[in-house]
Amino acid sequence: MTALLEAWDLAKHYPARQGLVRAVDGVSLQVARGETLALVGESGCGKSTTARLVLRLIEPTRGRLRFDGEELTGLPPAQLRRFRRRAQIIFQDPYASLNPRLRVGQTIMEPMEVHGLGSPAERRARMEELLRLVGLAPYHAQRYPHEFSGGQRQRIGIARALAVQPELVVCDEPVSALDVSIQAQVVNLLKDLQARFGLSYLFIAHDLAVVRHMADRVAVMYLGRIVELAEKRALFAAPRHPYTRALLAAIPHPDPARRGRVTPLGGDPPSPINPPSGCRFHPRCPFATEICRREEPPLSEGAHQVACHHADTLPPADLDFTGGLSETAARRLARYAEAAAAKG
Numbered sequence: 001m002t003a004l005l006e007a008w009d010l011a012k013h014y015p016a017r018q019g020l021v022r023a024v025d026g027v028s029l030q031v032a033r034g035e036t037l038a039l040v041g042e043s044g045c046g047k048s049t050t051a052r053l054v055l056r057l058i059e060p061t062r063g064r065l066r067f068d069g070e071e072l073t074g075l076p077p078a079q080l081r082r083f084r085r086r087a088q089i090i091f092q093d094p095y096a097s098l099n100p101r102l103r104v105g106q107t108i109m110e111p112m113e114v115h116g117l118g119s120p121a122e123r124r125a126r127m128e129e130l131l132r133l134v135g136l137a138p139y140h141a142q143r144y145p146h147e148f149s150g151g152q153r154q155r156i157g158i159a160r161a162l163a164v165q166p167e168l169v170v171c172d173e174p175v176s177a178l179d180v181s182i183q184a185q186v187v188n189l190l191k192d193l194q195a196r197f198g199l200s201y202l203f204i205a206h207d208l209a210v211v212r213h214m215a216d217r218v219a220v221m222y223l224g225r226i227v228e229l230a231e232k233r234a235l236f237a238a239p240r241h242p243y244t245r246a247l248l249a250a251i252p253h254p255d256p257a258r259r260g261r262v263t264p265l266g267g268d269p270p271s272p273i274n275p276p277s278g279c280r281f282h283p284r285c286p287f288a289t290e291i292c293r294r295e296e297p298p299l300s301e302g303a304h305q306v307a308c309h310h311a312d313t314l315p316p317a318d319l320d321f322t323g324g325l326s327e328t329a330a331r332r333l334a335r336y337a338e339a340a341a342a343k344g
């Protein structure tokens, strides 16, 4: 497997009055050709900043980036032109990201013009083909974004991203703003397009439910760092980080009668300004001990990576994978947490 995108120890810090905002603080990831790597974590954990970093839309504070084997780190903007065509982004809010004054056809043709692709007639033909590809029709080209529903607008955003035939598409919460009934349609469209064009996706979401149907591998992010990274099946079947377990437990079971009592994530909402010492998750972790407050756990190597001092000794997750934590599992976890706390 050759990685199309490789990021090593990427970081982005912003100075603020109260200290340093460590928006992203040491993220390494690879996306293979044709693969979907999902990046999941709560709002504010640094997902969009990671997206901007890997697209070179912002300069990293530290770290390295390679695309298709070529070093991107330190390349001046003029030499990024080719990369700018090969890697595209789809945004969460398709209304905010579409120019309201441009007709849809123009919106889709614009990136082709910027990159000097094709003649005007070829661009128009390609635009009409793209509209069909995303489930719209050529006559939609004459209309303005406000004439479309949220789901249709996201289809326009997808057509625009695909106009220049990219290889990597960063999808930054592409369905988070859509009605649940529409989400699956857009996810299916993205999957069809991926199969057809061999696209690689970095697919960002704030919950694990959305990525279940989309991802090949999943990276779980917490306060600027990846805390767990594994094949989707392994991550859902045997989550190793307490934070991943909490995220899984938060997915409601489709059948209310089978919903377990979900143990909510306690503690303060995390802030990337002066993050906690040691393991950043320790103030909210039911299993935290002395070492967790003191030492930052490194992300382990191998196929199923985890950054937790106690990953090997935690009780089995015992999750009901169609839904949240079962009641017995929640009780067992609580007992274990008490015992761990008593041990210090």
Ligand code: ADP
Pocket: 014, 021, 022, 023, 024, 041, 042, 043, 044, 045, 046, 047, 048, 049, 050, 272
């Ligand atoms: P997510 O996409 O996971 O919700 P973001 O990457 O947008 O998170 O933001 C991560 C953190 O970095 C947030 O606390 C956010 O307020 C902060 N942040 C993002 N961009 C900037 C910036 N330009 N200046 C200062 N802080 C920023």
Ligand code: MG
Pocket: 047, 048, 049, 172
């Ligand atoms: Mg975001």
